[in-house]
Amino acid sequence: MSLFRLDASIRTEGSHSRQIADIVQQEWRNAHPADPVINREIGIDPLPSNAWATAVLARPTPEEDRSPEQREAVALAATLTEELAAADALLFAVPLYNFGVSQHFKTWVDLVVTDPRMSAASDPVIAGRPAVLATVHGGAYGPGTPREGWDHATGWMRRILQDVWKLDLRVVESEFTLVGVNPQLDQFKELAAQMRTEAEQLARAHGRSLSPKLAA
Numbered sequence: 001m002s003l004f005r006l007d008a009s010i011r012t013e014g015s016h017s018r019q020i021a022d023i024v025q026q027e028w029r030n031a032h033p034a035d036p037v038i039n040r041e042i043g044i045d046p047l048p049s050n051a052w053a054t055a056v057l058a059r060p061t062p063e064e065d066r067s068p069e070q071r072e073a074v075a076l077a078a079t080l081t082e083e084l085a086a087a088d089a090l091l092f093a094v095p096l097y098n099f100g101v102s103q104h105f106k107t108w109v110d111l112v113v114t115d116p117r118m119s120a121a122s123d124p125v126i127a128g129r130p131a132v133l134a135t136v137h138g139g140a141y142g143p144g145t146p147r148e149g150w151d152h153a154t155g156w157m158r159r160i161l162q163d164v165w166k167l168d169l170r171v172v173e174s175e176f177t178l179v180g181v182n183p184q185l186d187q188f189k190e191l192a193a194q195m196r197t198e199a200e201q202l203a204r205a206h207g208r209s210l211s212p213k214l215a216a
Helices: 016-031 051-058 068-085 103-112 154-164 183-209
Strands: 003-007 037-041 089-093 130-136 168-174
Touching: 003 016, 016 089, 016 130, 016 168, 016 183, 037 068, 051 068, 051 103, 068 103, 130 154, 130 183, 154 168, 168 183
Parallel strands: 003 037, 003 089, 089 130, 130 168
Antiparallel strands: none
């Protein structure tokens, strides 16, 4: 067994998405202590923002006519796809930034889908594999909250990972991560602690689901 883990946070210290993903990974590690983990950092080591457009324009261009930049972009997309294809289980740690999808995660997805093995028009090479999406929100955007509907990221990520790439996806969301940081949210301290506990419990359960032997 091997695990692919992607982190989109721009922080290392104090990153809530990393903390939740660490719990998921540890549960998987408990069953696979010696198996490899493939790491891809896109928040602190971002992909080139122009790679997607370059790869898109390279596809209809004959190999011999491609520019060095086009060959490099196509090769990068292939490398990213190979990282996914080599893994038996997948873990994505992606925070909510400014109510939307992290630009680093969007760039990564856009580049990956330029590879024919991951195109929306094909049967993705990773279809059916178990996966966990760990996402965190500074506020709370669930039903009945003042900002219900302001999370414009999680739904889109579900569509890509679950519907386009056909992963056997489980999602853990941790909300109110800015409680204790933003004084205006101090009134939600107890609720935030409860939500964090629930998210960590769900992360443990989802981590076990990544291993066939634990899921069984």
